[in-house]
Amino acid sequence: MNCRPLAFLISLPFALIASVLSIIGAVVFVIGIVLSCICPCCICCALLSNLAVVLVKLPVDVVLWFIDFIPC
Template sequence: MSCCCGDDCECRPLGFLLGLPFAFISLLLSLVGVVIWIVGIVLSCLCPCCICVTAIVELALALIKAPFSVMKWFTKQIPC
């Protein structure tokens, strides 16, 4: 039986391999996101009335999730 046996197939090795360099760049951005997230959490604890800190923390969380989003996007772009 082949790896891709239906329309809902999630096994796409070519998309995975093509997405690896971009996932590595996203991984570096996610490390920046971790630092921003830590600073944002500290700032939001010191001054909870500042709403812009919440937006920065949400941006940092998006950066942290970036490698997974990039790999999902690349694997969906390449057909079996």
């Protein structure tokens, strides 16, 4: 990241949007965990939790993608 400050600055608005999606992902994760405790045989709860984990990791992935995308 030493030679790519422009990529970091360009990625910030997208990371903000991804952060909002991350908060939504955290809520979905909690709902998925509660549903899987109520009905452990339901596979859709596991899929819902996996989707939520991807949403929670999204802000970091967006920033890293922008940093790797723009050359020095």
